[in-house]
Amino acid sequence: MEVALDKLKKDFEKFLKSKGNKITKTRFNIIDMIASYRAHFEIEDLVKWISSQNKNIASRSTIYRTVKLLQDFGAIREVIKLNNRTIYEFVVGKQHHEHLICINCGKIIEFYKRAIEVLQDEVCEEHDFTPLNHRLEIFGICSECRGNAHENRMG
8 A cells, every 4th residue: 555655646746736736745644644544434524533633734625625636636536425425435556346335324335346347348338438437336224224123123
């Protein structure tokens, strides 16, 4: 992960220069914080967590702007929109994957199935379509919530 993070920072610096954005130590400190968060996040939750780790790292608006830049750059990806919530993940050093989302507790389960990727490629080829990005979200009820509902009915 450390090698991927170093490469990310070098590439992000080039990206910032190409877009005419400032290159600041704060932005790179925020990258380190996001990389160490290791979970899906809403931006506001990330802001609170970063502030709890180090109050002086950056302002709320700087964190929001940096997340947006990292999203434009491709290091952060929006993965889920659910009930006025937008959930993101830091994708550097991670294999492509899809998500199962529990609509009851909000749990997110990551999974990868080669067969899904192959099928998507076949569909694109059949339609002479060049894919740039995709995501698969399956919404349902996780086993814990199903178990709790069953226990509540029995009790």
